Amino acid sequence: xxxxxxxxxxxxxxxxxxxxxxxxxxxxxxxxxxxxxxxxxxxxxxxxxxxxxxxxxxxxxxxxxxxxxxxxxxxxxxxxxxxxxxxxxxxxxxxxxxxxxxxxxxxxxxxxxxxxxxxxxxxxxxxxxxxxxxxxxxxxxxxxxxxxxxxxxxxxxxxxxxxxxxxxxxxxxxxxxxxxxxxxxxxxxxxxxxxxxxxxxxxxxxxxxxxxxxxxxxxxxxxxxxxxxxxxxxxxxxxxxxxxxxxxxxxxxxxxxxxxxxxxxxxxxxxxxxxxxxxxxxx
Amino acid sequence: xxxxxxxxxxxxxxxxxxxxxxxxxxxxxxxxxxxxxxxxxxxxxxxxxxxxxxxxxxxxxxxxxxxxxxxxxxxxxxxxxxxxxxxxxxxxxxxxxxxxxxxxxxxxxxxxxxxxxxxxxxxxxxxxxxxxxxxxxxxxxxxxxxxxxxxxxxxxxxxxxxxxxxxxxxxxxxxxxxxxxxxxxxxxxxxxxxxxxxxxxxxxxxxxxxxxxxxxxxxxxxxxxxxxxxxxxxxxxxxxxxxxxxxxxxxxxxxxxxxxxxxxxxxxxxxxxxxxxxxxx
Amino acid sequence: xxxxxxxxxxxxxxxxxxxxxxxxxxxxxxxxxxxxxxxxxxxxxxxxxxxxxxxxxxxxxxxxxxxxxxxxxxxxxxxxxxxxxxxxxxxxxxxxxxxxxxxxxxxxxxxxxxxxxxxxxxxxxxxxxxxxxxxxxxxxxxxxxxxxxxxxxxxxxxxxxxxxxxxxxxxxxxxxxxxxxxxxxxxxxxxxxxxxxxxxxxxxxxxxxxxxxxxxxxxxxxxxxxxxxxxxxxxxxxxxxxxxxxxxxxxxxxxxxxxxxxxxxxxxxxxxxxxxxxxxxx
Numbered sequence: 128x129x130x131x132x133x134x135x136x137x138x139x140x141x142x143x144x145x146x147x148x149x150x151x152x153x154x155x156x157x158x159x160x161x162x163x164x165x166x167x168x169x170x171x172x173x174x175x176x177x178x179x180x181x182x183x184x185x186x187x188x189x190x191x192x193x194x195x196x197x198x199x200x201x202x203x204x205x206x207x208x209x210x211x212x213x214x215x216x217x218x219x220x221x222x223x224x225x226x227x228x229x230x231x232x233x234x235x236x237x238x239x240x241x242x243x244x245x246x247x248x249x250x251x252x253x254x255x256x257x258x259x260x261x262x263x264x265x266x267x268x269x270x271x272x273x274x275x276x277x278x279x280x281x282x283x284x285x286x287x288x289x290x291x292x293x294x295x296x297x298x299x300x301x302x303x304x305x306x307x308x309x310x311x312x313x314x315x316x317x318x319x320x321x322x323x324x325x326x327x328x329x330x331x332x333x334x335x336x337x338x339x340x341x342x343x344x345x346x347x348x349x350x351x352x353x354x355x356x357x358x359x360x361x362x363x364x365x366x367x368x369x370x371x372x373x374x375x376x377x378x379x380x381x382x383x384x385x386x387x388x389x390x391x392x393x394x395x396x397x398x399x400x401x402x403x404x405x406x407x408x409x410x
Numbered sequence: 411x412x413x414x415x416x417x418x419x420x421x422x423x424x425x426x427x428x429x430x431x432x433x434x435x436x437x438x439x440x441x442x443x444x445x446x447x448x449x450x451x452x453x454x455x456x457x458x459x460x461x462x463x464x465x466x467x468x469x470x471x472x473x474x475x476x477x478x479x480x481x482x483x484x485x486x487x488x489x490x491x492x493x494x495x496x497x498x499x500x501x502x503x504x505x506x507x508x509x510x511x512x513x514x515x516x517x518x519x520x521x522x523x524x525x526x527x528x529x530x531x532x533x534x535x536x537x538x539x540x541x542x543x544x545x546x547x548x549x550x551x552x553x554x555x556x557x558x559x560x561x562x563x564x565x566x567x568x569x570x571x572x573x574x575x576x577x578x579x580x581x582x583x584x585x586x587x588x589x590x591x592x593x594x595x596x597x598x599x600x601x602x603x604x605x606x607x608x609x610x611x612x613x614x615x616x617x618x619x620x621x622x623x624x625x626x627x628x629x630x631x632x633x634x635x636x637x638x639x640x641x642x643x644x645x646x647x648x649x650x651x652x653x654x655x656x657x658x659x660x661x662x663x664x665x666x667x668x669x670x671x672x673x674x675x676x677x678x679x680x681x682x683x684x685x686x687x688x689x690x691x
Numbered sequence: 692x693x694x695x696x697x698x699x700x701x702x703x704x705x706x707x708x709x710x711x712x713x714x715x716x717x718x719x720x721x722x723x724x725x726x727x728x729x730x731x732x733x734x735x736x737x738x739x740x741x742x743x744x745x746x747x748x749x750x751x752x753x754x755x756x757x758x759x760x761x762x763x764x765x766x767x768x769x770x771x772x773x774x775x776x777x778x779x780x781x782x783x784x785x786x787x788x789x790x791x792x793x794x795x796x797x798x799x800x801x802x803x804x805x806x807x808x809x810x811x812x813x814x815x816x817x818x819x820x821x822x823x824x825x826x827x828x829x830x831x832x833x834x835x836x837x838x839x840x841x842x843x844x845x846x847x848x849x850x851x852x853x854x855x856x857x858x859x860x861x862x863x864x865x866x867x868x869x870x871x872x873x874x875x876x877x878x879x880x881x882x883x884x885x886x887x888x889x890x891x892x893x894x895x896x897x898x899x900x901x902x903x904x905x906x907x908x909x910x911x912x913x914x915x916x917x918x919x920x921x922x923x924x925x926x927x928x929x930x931x932x933x934x935x936x937x938x939x940x941x942x943x944x945x946x947x948x949x950x951x952x953x954x955x956x957x958x959x960x961x962x963x964x965x966x967x968x969x970x971x972x973x
Contacts, residue, residue: 128588130498130587133491133495134495134498134499134502135496135499135504137491137493137495137496137499138495138496138499140492141496141557144554144557145515145519145628147530147534148527148530148554151530151533151534151538152526152529152530152533154533155529155533181509197569202423203423203424203426203427203535204427205423206419206420206422206423207423207424207428208428209416209424210420210424212633214417214420214421220561223427226427226428226431226432226460227427227431228678228682229431229434229435229675230430230431230434230680231429232611232615232618232671232675233431233434233615233674234614234615234616234644234670234671234672234674235436235615235617235618236617236644236645236647236648236651236667236670237434237647237667237670237671238434239648239651240437240647240651240663240664240667241434241437243463243651244437244441244660245437256443259587271430274426274427274430290436296519302413303413303416303417304412304413304416307416325521328521328523329521329645331523332522332523332524332525333523334523334524334618335617335618335621335644335648339648339651339652352489362523362618364524365525365529365620366525366618367617369529369532369621369622370621370622374537378615381532382529383529386525386526386529389523389525389526389633390523390526392608393521393522394518394521394522396521397517397518397519397520397521401514401517401530
């Protein structure tokens with residue numbers, strides 16, 4: 128009997144937490160949308176003291192940062208997975224896994240610290256910048272942080288390929304590169320796709336490390352593709368200003384709205400990542 | 411020939427994944443180790459004001475370590491029973507539709523950024539319930555963050571138990587409780603502990619969600635109650651890193667980071683070790 | 692004299708009215724009905740697996756169930772044991788409806804032992820495996836006697852008596868299956884159901900299991916689902932032929948095997964007498 132009541136208790140508590148979460152996130156951010164409508168999402172100015180809340184700089188910053196991160200982490204992660212699963216003998220695989228585990232285990236605040244100490248000075252000296260705080264720094268740091276996610280999921284995808292496909296490819300007389308491109312990668316592609324979507328979600332939500340290196344300037348870079356200027360991402364803005372915003376003010380609800388936008392984006396990514404790929408459904 | 415070129419290109423692309431962690435770890439050791447003296451841990455009070463009043467007190471880094479571990483332990487002790495209950499519900503009572511619904515909800519909530527959980531905790535616990543910035547608020551927020559991960563892990567562990575074992579135990583007339591204790595527990599406890607240690611490591615490395623809900627930079631040494639704020643390693647490093655000008659302050663930050671990484675890696679290694687054994691079984 | 696004759700006549704007429712198709716009660720008229728299944732239906736993802744099936748088991752004796760794969764034989768056993776719960780109809784065991792079993796479904800499953808096709812031993816010692824179903828319900832000292840008794844009943848005692856504390860997974864498949872029988876017997880069931888107990892075993896283990904079933908059948912009703920027609924003949928007793936969730940025909944085993952009345956049964960025997968191996972029943 129205690130078993131049943133415990134199970135019911137935990138289900139109720141968890142359901143309550145979920146409802147609480149969704150309810151209060153919506154409740155806290157709705158006043159903002161009620162007052163300002165949806166236009167702030169494409170507004171380019173964010174000055175809380177003048178009641179200007181444009182999301183665009185932060186959205187653009189987040190997009191740039193995650194694009195840089197993916198552009199680096201996707202090829203590197205995929206290559207690491209291929210090398211560890213297809214090229215290296217069993218013994219060295221665990222060494223690679225250890226490296227990936229370490230990479231995944233380092234807390235984001237330590238990455239931030241490393242970014243400040245190593246990345247920023249390096250960028251300053253090599254690119255001749257006044258300050259290394261930039262979207263490029265944030266993107267580089269994020270690429271290291273999402274690398275483990277991509278590598279691990281791609282490794283799993285390669286491991287899951289049925290042995291018969293490999294044998295069939297061997298029997299056809301394909302060489303290693305041909306096998307990789309025409310058999311293994313197409314088979315693993317749905318998982319790799321969802322791996323990169325999940326990594327995107329993870330990178331979008333990363334806060335502390337990005338906050339420490341991005342510079343936190345609420346401006347659209349000049350020109351808009353200037354990655355070397357200090358900028359802002361959604362998470363770094365929330366992290367910066369949440370401590371200062373007074374409860375119930377318009378700034379407060381604007382930040383909550385940022386959180387809601389972030390949640391919706393990440394949830395969407397996760398949903399796409401977890402719906403089976405069409406090619407899989409057709410066999 | 412093309413084969414070899416392709417392989418070399420792939421290996422070059424894979425190099426960062428191997429070099430970056432080594433670089434990070436060695437740099438961390440290089441910067442962090444020199445600071446790990448007795449005054450850092452508050453063991454000697456001779457140079458207690460060396461780093462300035464705001465940085466060090468007679469307890470050194472110990473209150474931060476205690477705060478971090480306390481937050482993690484509390485969060486996991488809240489989340490673990492709930493995760494167990496949820497996964498047992500999934501296994502015992504849920505039908506096919508509610509099972510897939512649960513899985514969807516859990517994976518969705520797993521992907522929501524920790525920062526947003528922090529926001530929610532700030533609204534509900536800190537302001538609405540008027541707990542203030544407190545240990546309890548931080549612990550619950552962290553528990554919410556690891557709950558989906560822990561539940562999914564527990565469900566996977568239970569699903570790996572062969573159905574035939576469960577069914578033959580049921581056909582012997584054993585009750586659900588007896589099956590859980592005599593059949594599932596011996597099979598799954600290693601995986602459950604693995605999940606628990608991974609969750610501990612995860613909560614230790616989360617910074618953003620407890621930044622506004624649980625921790626303060628200074629002014630607190632030991633938390634008096636569940637409703638008092640704490641200091642934690644993660645946020646301590648964050649505050650120090652923001653000030654990153656003074657070399658002595660940075661040295662302090664590096665040593666703290668070294669302690670934090672050691673703690674996290676320790677828990678991960680324990681989890682890894684348990685997992686390897688369960689794979690062998 | 693007259694009244695006696697009258698009542699006897701009345702009794703005969705009632706039997707012939709209500710149980711014309713049921714030859715079982717005529718064969719063994721003196722026994723009680725232990726398990727009665729009435730209009731049992733089971734649906735799985737839109738497919739009717741059991742279709743208004745009727746069945747009765749008497750005090751003792753072996754009942755074999757044969758039929759093609761997917762006929763619902765396994766499902767029937769699972770419904771009677773209570774592993775499957777979403778069936779419709781009535782199952783009455785010793786006069787009590789199984790859906791209203793006094794101490795809940797766990798007690799019902801203790802009452803009705805079910806042994807699966809593949810032996811599933813728990814990863815612990817042989818002795819603990821035998822005691823698995825009654826853990827915590829017995830004092831320590833009773834154990835060794837009960838273990839010996841159950842293992843003897845399952846014809847396994849001679850082979851394992853000197854290594855009761857060994858891991859049960861080291862036993863051969865045939866021994867594991869007999870261990871499962873001993874484990875089911877330790878719960879002291881009133882009825883024993885076996886789902887292809889010898890499907891994956893060698894002839895020697897088969898033989899031992901059949902012998903132990905025959906001796907057990909003197910004290911309790913036993914149901915054996917099998918694909919092996921020779922086994923049906925060896926076990927004797929009563930045989931049911933099922934197809935597509937319907938009970939087609941039932942008779943004394945030898946009678947049914949030698950002179951099947953229905954077309955479906957004859958067809959099935961024809962297929963079975965060809966050298967095609969019996970399909971795996973999931």
